[in-house]
Amino acid sequence: MTDNEQSRPVKTAATSLGILERLKTGGPLGPTALASDLGLAKSTVHRHLKTLEREGFVVLDDDGYRVGLRLLDFGIHARNQHQLYEVAKPKLEELAEQTGEKVWCVTEEQGRGFHLYGAAGKHSVRTPAREGTRSYLHQLAAGKAILSAFPDERVHEIIDQHGLPAKTPHTITDPDELFEELATIRERGFAVNREEIVPKLHAVGVVVTDQTGYPVGAISISGPSNRLKGDRLTDDLADLLLGAANEVEINLNFS
């Protein structure tokens, strides 16, 4: 499963997806700008755009082409496939209300973490994470909680596939260190993140498993480091999360 080298990819399809990707991050663009960015001929990009437009994946307005809401339809569908979303959602809102912080629900796909849903408490701070955001598991409290529930073998696969890229000086970049951390997490039941992805941002995360012990995702609470520290972080909030995760796990068995 470590093999991600594809024998013969469909280059034409990859080109279309590359255009979508570029439009997502690069705002509205025209054929000329896209062509030079992607190293393609104007006419080629134009043809792709018109095809994508026909299907609603991109739309044309005054400023150029943008990603279309057709993708929201697909995205919401992708999210609804995860039972965790619907079950965890009300619990997350409750936690956000109680703690005043930002509460997330994260799941794993292809060795990466995806933010399924976030509930904002009264005092929650703005972070780079949005719904749909894809992150490296080892950079997230929720992600490390998920990793702690995988067999070592699977964690090795993930490291092989994605590495352990750093986001801040505190990010865990050494496999051995990560495995030690995962042992600690398994022991005490929750994961802690101290400025490992965003400076001055801390978080706690707890895994949510199904009946077989497989991690279907994790929930986390994040906030400013000076508010999420000491006992509040490792006792109060961790306990709150452990209870919530436990409830979610039970509800998952009956849906």
Added chain:
Amino acid sequence: MTDNEQSRPVKTAATSLGILERLKTGGPLGPTALASDLGLAKSTVHRHLKTLEREGFVVLDDDGYRVGLRLLDFGIHARNQHQLYEVAKPKLEELAEQTGEKVWCVTEEQGRGFHLYGAAGKHSVRTPAREGTRSYLHQLAAGKAILSAFPDERVHEIIDQHGLPAKTPHTITDPDELFEELATIRERGFAVNREEIVPKLHAVGVVVTDQTGYPVGAISISGPSNRLKGDRLTDDLADLLLGAANEVEINLNFS
């Protein structure tokens, strides 16, 4: 702008998108099932799937290929491009709380209506609409409200492009009837939907325009026909919506 006949579409890209579409509606599937559904060779579908998988647009699990959460990333991004979403959201939650019904925010793209966000009140009923759902504008209260703010010329374009397909016996299928309805909506300021998309479901909708009068979307309240009728529908709820839409319009000018 009525020309949607594309000179030379990129067939290969369209094939990939067709696979995505089929996976969205048809649940997890394997290469063989997809190939026979789409009239393609197994090996062709396989190659497309591997390409899509590499980009995270589909994922493979025990039951077959599914649409991947990478699409949620794109979809959320598409939604965030519409300022209306963020501005209307808190107001929708407020309305849902007040009325107990389901409240939606809809916007237009390519002559179709897209459900940006829905807030559920205590007594809200389950309908086919989800976030991201694409509908015909003439079948929605919010959609008709949007149409009422377009110039007739644009409405004609939309009718030419998409027709006026029926969902129930009450759906408006005649252009003249639609234009009469739009005149009424412009006059009184709100649109009403009586079982035009779902039997026994009624709704009220009010357009939200920008400074130039262009409809950036609409908000609506929907619920069972026996609860949303008479004065409650055309007075109480309509007034509530008109006030909310007005507030949203003002807030849109400062964001």
Added chain:
DNA sequence: AAATTTTGTTCGAAATGCTCGAACGTCAAT
């Protein structure tokens, strides 16, 4: 307002790279 530059769009021709079918490997079921 004319001219010029930039951008969007169309089209032909060459060759890339996609599609198909057949064969192989793999797994589950009988």
Added chain:
DNA sequence: ATTGACGTTCGAGCATTTCGAACAAAATTT
């Protein structure tokens, strides 16, 4: 152990994509 169904790989023909150049349309400048 054997059969069948499914996923995967690979070669070869040719359908399709890609590029570049030319044209049309805007936008920007003089």
